[in-house]
Amino acid sequence: AQSVAQPEDQVNVAEGNPLTVKCTYSVSGNPYLFWYVQYPNRGLQFLLKYITGDNLVKGSYGFEAEFNKSQTSFHLKKPSALVSDSALYFCAVRDRSGTYKYIFGTGTRLKVLA
Amino acid sequence: NAGVTQTPKFRVLKTGQSMTLLCAQDMNHEYMYWYRQDPGMGLRLIHYSVGEGTTAKGEVPDGYNVSRLKKQNFLLGLESAAPSQTSVYFCASSYSEGARGYTFGSGTRLTVV
Numbered sequence: 001a002q003s004v005a006q007p008e009d010q011v012n013v014a015e016g017n018p019l020t021v022k023c024t025y026s027v028s029g030n031p032y033l034f035w036y037v038q039y040p041n042r043g044l045q046f047l048l049k050y051i052t053g054d055n056l057v058k059g060s061y062g063f064e065a066e067f068n069k070s071q072t073s074f075h076l077k078k079p080s081a082l083v084s085d086s087a088l089y090f091c092a093v094r095d096r097s098g099t100y101k102y103i104f105g106t107g108t109r110l111k112v113l114a
Numbered sequence: 115n116a117g118v119t120q121t122p123k124f125r126v127l128k129t130g131q132s133m134t135l136l137c138a139q140d141m142n143h144e145y146m147y148w149y150r151q152d153p154g155m156g157l158r159l160i161h162y163s164v165g166e167g168t169t170a171k172g173e174v175p176d177g178y179n180v181s182r183l184k185k186q187n188f189l190l191g192l193e194s195a196a197p198s199q200t201s202v203y204f205c206a207s208s209y210s211e212g213a214r215g216y217t218f219g220s221g222t223r224l225t226v227v
Contacts, residue, residue, distance in 0.1 A: 009154075032213055043118070043204055043218030044157075051213060090156065094213070101147070101172060102216070106156040 002027045004093050006105035013081045014113050021076040021108045023091030033074040034092040034102070035065055044090060050074060061085070081112045116140050120205050120219035127195040127226045135190040135222050137205030145208045146188040147172075147216070148180060150201040157204065163188055164211075195226045 003026045013019045025031065032051055036044040048059025055067045065076045076089060091105040118139045127133055137146065144165050149157040159172030163182040177199060179191045188207075192199060202223050206216040 034215055036216075036218075041220070043220045044206075044216070045218070046215040049213075049215055094211075101159050101162060102157075104149075104157040106154055 002093070002095060002103050004091055004103050004105040006089075006091055006108045008108050009106075010109045010111060012111045012113060015083055016080050019076075019078050019081045019085070019110065019112070021089050021091075021110060023074045023076065023105060025072050025074065025091070025093045025103075027093050027095045027103075029095060030069075032094040033065075033067060034094070035059065035063070035074075035076050036090045036092060037061075038088040038090065038107075040087075047076070047089075081110075083112045083114050086110055086112045118205055118207055118217050118219035120203075120222050122222060123220070124223050125225070127192075127224065129195060129197060129226060131195050132191070132193050133195065133224075134192075135203055135205075135224075137188045137190070137207075137219060138186055139188075139205075139207040139217070140186065141207060141209070141217065142185070143207035143209050143217070144185070145211060146182065147206045147208075148178070148188065148190045149204045149206065150174065151204060151221075152201050160190065160203075195224075197226045200224060200226045 034049045035047040038044045050057045050067045058064045092102040094102045121136045147162040148160040161180040166185040169180045181189045205219040208216045
Protein backbone atom coordinates (compact mmCIF):
# COMPACT_ATOMS: atom_id res chain seq x y z
CA ALA A 1 0.00 0.00 0.00
CA GLN A 2 1.15 3.49 -0.74
CA SER A 3 1.90 5.72 2.21
CA VAL A 4 3.59 8.88 3.31
CA ALA A 5 5.05 9.38 6.77
CA GLN A 6 5.94 12.59 8.53
CA PRO A 7 7.44 11.25 11.75
CA GLU A 8 7.43 14.51 13.69
CA ASP A 9 4.21 16.18 14.74
CA GLN A 10 6.09 19.34 15.62
CA VAL A 11 9.53 20.77 14.95
CA ASN A 12 10.90 23.68 16.96
CA VAL A 13 13.84 25.68 15.70
CA ALA A 14 15.42 28.98 16.65
CA GLU A 15 15.25 31.83 14.18
CA GLY A 16 18.34 31.90 12.00
CA ASN A 17 19.07 28.20 12.47
CA PRO A 18 18.70 25.64 9.70
CA LEU A 19 15.50 23.61 9.67
CA THR A 20 14.57 20.16 8.44
CA VAL A 21 11.10 18.67 8.18
CA LYS A 22 11.19 14.96 7.45
CA CYS A 23 9.16 12.92 4.99
CA THR A 24 9.45 9.30 3.92
CA TYR A 25 7.26 7.50 1.46
CA SER A 26 6.30 4.10 0.19
CA VAL A 27 5.12 4.17 -3.41
CA SER A 28 5.75 1.81 -6.26
CA GLY A 29 7.96 3.08 -9.01
CA ASN A 30 9.24 6.64 -9.26
CA PRO A 31 6.75 9.00 -7.67
CA TYR A 32 6.08 12.68 -7.94
CA LEU A 33 6.86 14.33 -4.59
CA PHE A 34 5.56 17.60 -3.23
CA TRP A 35 5.68 19.89 -0.22
CA TYR A 36 2.85 22.21 0.72
CA VAL A 37 2.56 24.78 3.49
CA GLN A 38 -0.60 25.77 5.35
CA TYR A 39 -0.89 28.99 7.31
CA PRO A 40 -3.68 29.37 9.88
CA ASN A 41 -7.17 29.46 8.37
CA ARG A 42 -5.79 29.17 4.86
CA GLY A 43 -5.64 26.51 2.19
CA LEU A 44 -2.50 24.62 1.33
CA GLN A 45 0.05 26.43 -0.79
CA PHE A 46 2.45 24.69 -3.15
CA LEU A 47 6.11 24.99 -2.09
CA LEU A 48 8.06 22.69 -4.38
CA LYS A 49 8.02 19.43 -6.24
CA TYR A 50 10.31 16.69 -7.44
CA ILE A 51 9.52 15.05 -10.74
CA THR A 52 12.88 13.93 -12.05
CA GLY A 53 16.44 15.15 -12.38
CA ASP A 54 18.54 16.86 -9.72
CA ASN A 55 17.94 15.41 -6.27
CA LEU A 56 18.00 18.87 -4.67
CA VAL A 57 14.90 20.84 -5.54
CA LYS A 58 14.53 24.55 -4.83
CA GLY A 59 11.16 26.08 -4.13
CA SER A 60 9.36 29.12 -2.80
CA TYR A 61 10.42 31.27 0.17
CA GLY A 62 13.97 29.86 0.24
CA PHE A 63 12.90 26.28 0.89
CA GLU A 64 14.52 23.29 -0.73
CA ALA A 65 14.07 19.55 -0.53
CA GLU A 66 16.38 16.64 -1.02
CA PHE A 67 15.16 13.51 -2.76
CA ASN A 68 16.90 10.32 -1.63
CA LYS A 69 15.75 7.33 -3.61
CA SER A 70 17.60 4.70 -1.56
CA GLN A 71 16.10 5.99 1.68
CA THR A 72 12.74 6.84 0.05
CA SER A 73 12.86 10.25 1.69
CA PHE A 74 12.07 13.78 0.64
CA HIS A 75 13.08 16.06 3.51
CA LEU A 76 12.27 19.75 3.43
CA LYS A 77 15.07 22.12 4.39
CA LYS A 78 15.88 25.77 4.78
CA PRO A 79 19.32 27.16 5.66
CA SER A 80 18.06 29.94 7.94
CA ALA A 81 14.59 29.82 9.52
CA LEU A 82 12.34 32.85 9.89
CA VAL A 83 9.58 33.34 12.46
CA SER A 84 7.22 33.78 9.49
CA ASP A 85 8.02 30.19 8.41
CA SER A 86 5.95 28.94 11.34
CA ALA A 87 3.13 26.93 9.78
CA LEU A 88 1.90 23.42 9.06
CA TYR A 89 3.85 21.55 6.40
CA PHE A 90 2.53 18.64 4.37
CA CYS A 91 4.45 16.18 2.27
CA ALA A 92 2.52 14.57 -0.59
CA VAL A 93 3.28 11.85 -3.08
CA ARG A 94 1.62 10.85 -6.30
CA ASP A 95 2.40 7.71 -8.16
CA ARG A 96 2.73 7.64 -11.92
CA SER A 97 0.08 5.03 -12.51
CA GLY A 98 -2.60 7.51 -13.42
CA THR A 99 -4.71 7.28 -10.30
CA TYR A 100 -5.00 11.08 -10.34
CA LYS A 101 -4.66 11.52 -6.61
CA TYR A 102 -2.12 12.44 -4.03
CA ILE A 103 -1.40 10.79 -0.73
CA PHE A 104 -0.75 13.38 1.96
CA GLY A 105 1.24 12.99 5.13
CA THR A 106 -0.33 13.93 8.44
CA GLY A 107 1.53 17.22 8.58
CA THR A 108 4.33 18.67 10.71
CA ARG A 109 3.89 21.86 12.61
CA LEU A 110 6.97 24.04 12.38
CA LYS A 111 7.51 26.58 15.12
CA VAL A 112 10.32 29.07 14.69
CA LEU A 113 11.27 30.75 17.92
CA ALA A 114 12.49 34.33 17.99
CA ASN B 115 -6.41 36.19 -9.65
CA ALA B 116 -9.19 34.41 -7.79
CA GLY B 117 -7.78 30.89 -8.16
CA VAL B 118 -10.01 28.48 -6.24
CA THR B 119 -12.93 29.95 -4.33
CA GLN B 120 -14.95 28.02 -1.77
CA THR B 121 -18.29 29.02 -0.33
CA PRO B 122 -19.33 29.17 2.42
CA LYS B 123 -16.29 29.63 4.68
CA PHE B 124 -18.10 28.51 7.82
CA ARG B 125 -21.27 26.58 8.49
CA VAL B 126 -22.99 24.94 11.43
CA LEU B 127 -25.50 22.20 10.65
CA LYS B 128 -27.81 20.13 12.76
CA THR B 129 -27.63 16.37 12.43
CA GLY B 130 -29.75 15.26 9.49
CA GLN B 131 -29.67 18.56 7.64
CA SER B 132 -28.34 18.81 4.13
CA MET B 133 -26.07 21.32 2.47
CA THR B 134 -23.95 21.92 -0.60
CA LEU B 135 -20.42 23.27 -0.65
CA LEU B 136 -19.44 25.13 -3.79
CA CYS B 137 -16.00 25.21 -5.34
CA ALA B 138 -15.23 27.46 -8.29
CA GLN B 139 -11.95 27.81 -10.18
CA ASP B 140 -11.02 30.28 -12.87
CA MET B 141 -7.84 28.63 -14.13
CA ASN B 142 -9.47 26.37 -16.71
CA HIS B 143 -8.24 23.31 -14.82
CA GLU B 144 -9.60 19.95 -15.90
CA TYR B 145 -9.15 18.17 -12.58
CA MET B 146 -10.90 19.06 -9.35
CA TYR B 147 -10.87 17.44 -5.91
CA TRP B 148 -12.59 17.54 -2.55
CA TYR B 149 -10.59 16.77 0.58
CA ARG B 150 -11.37 16.78 4.25
CA GLN B 151 -8.80 17.70 6.86
CA ASP B 152 -9.00 16.27 10.34
CA PRO B 153 -6.46 16.65 13.17
CA GLY B 154 -3.72 14.05 13.01
CA MET B 155 -5.05 12.55 9.79
CA GLY B 156 -3.79 14.90 7.13
CA LEU B 157 -5.94 15.35 4.06
CA ARG B 158 -8.17 12.58 2.79
CA LEU B 159 -9.69 12.55 -0.67
CA ILE B 160 -13.48 12.42 -0.74
CA HIS B 161 -14.29 12.64 -4.45
CA TYR B 162 -12.59 13.93 -7.53
CA SER B 163 -13.33 14.81 -11.14
CA VAL B 164 -11.14 14.51 -14.21
CA GLY B 165 -13.35 16.68 -16.38
CA GLU B 166 -16.76 18.23 -16.86
CA GLY B 167 -19.51 15.69 -16.31
CA THR B 168 -17.25 13.13 -14.61
CA THR B 169 -16.83 12.22 -10.95
CA ALA B 170 -15.11 9.43 -9.06
CA LYS B 171 -14.82 8.23 -5.47
CA GLY B 172 -11.79 8.86 -3.35
CA GLU B 173 -10.74 7.36 -0.02
CA VAL B 174 -13.71 8.47 2.10
CA PRO B 175 -16.75 8.99 -0.16
CA ASP B 176 -19.51 7.67 2.12
CA GLY B 177 -22.10 10.28 3.06
CA TYR B 178 -21.09 12.67 0.29
CA ASN B 179 -22.14 13.26 -3.29
CA VAL B 180 -20.60 15.48 -5.94
CA SER B 181 -21.43 17.00 -9.28
CA ARG B 182 -19.38 18.67 -12.01
CA LEU B 183 -21.94 20.10 -14.40
CA LYS B 184 -19.64 22.93 -15.46
CA LYS B 185 -15.90 22.75 -15.86
CA GLN B 186 -15.27 25.57 -13.41
CA ASN B 187 -17.52 24.29 -10.62
CA PHE B 188 -17.35 21.25 -8.36
CA LEU B 189 -20.11 20.81 -5.80
CA LEU B 190 -19.94 18.67 -2.67
CA GLY B 191 -23.23 17.65 -1.10
CA LEU B 192 -24.07 16.25 2.29
CA GLU B 193 -27.55 14.72 2.14
CA SER B 194 -27.94 13.97 5.84
CA ALA B 195 -25.19 15.48 7.93
CA ALA B 196 -23.64 13.52 10.80
CA PRO B 197 -21.33 14.71 13.60
CA SER B 198 -18.56 12.57 12.04
CA GLN B 199 -18.62 14.95 9.10
CA THR B 200 -17.44 17.83 11.26
CA SER B 201 -14.24 18.81 9.50
CA VAL B 202 -12.50 21.37 7.36
CA TYR B 203 -13.19 20.80 3.69
CA PHE B 204 -10.78 21.83 0.97
CA CYS B 205 -11.33 21.98 -2.72
CA ALA B 206 -8.37 21.80 -5.09
CA SER B 207 -7.83 21.89 -8.81
CA SER B 208 -5.01 20.99 -11.13
CA TYR B 209 -3.89 21.29 -14.68
CA SER B 210 -3.88 17.78 -16.10
CA GLU B 211 -3.35 15.05 -13.50
CA GLY B 212 -1.54 17.18 -11.00
CA ALA B 213 2.13 16.72 -11.84
CA ARG B 214 2.52 20.49 -11.54
CA GLY B 215 0.87 20.58 -8.15
CA TYR B 216 -2.58 21.49 -6.89
CA THR B 217 -4.17 24.87 -6.20
CA PHE B 218 -6.24 24.81 -3.04
CA GLY B 219 -9.13 26.91 -1.87
CA SER B 220 -9.11 28.47 1.59
CA GLY B 221 -11.44 25.88 3.07
CA THR B 222 -14.89 25.49 4.59
CA ARG B 223 -15.12 24.82 8.30
CA LEU B 224 -18.20 22.67 8.91
CA THR B 225 -19.55 21.78 12.30
CA VAL B 226 -22.38 19.27 12.66
CA VAL B 227 -24.11 19.35 16.03
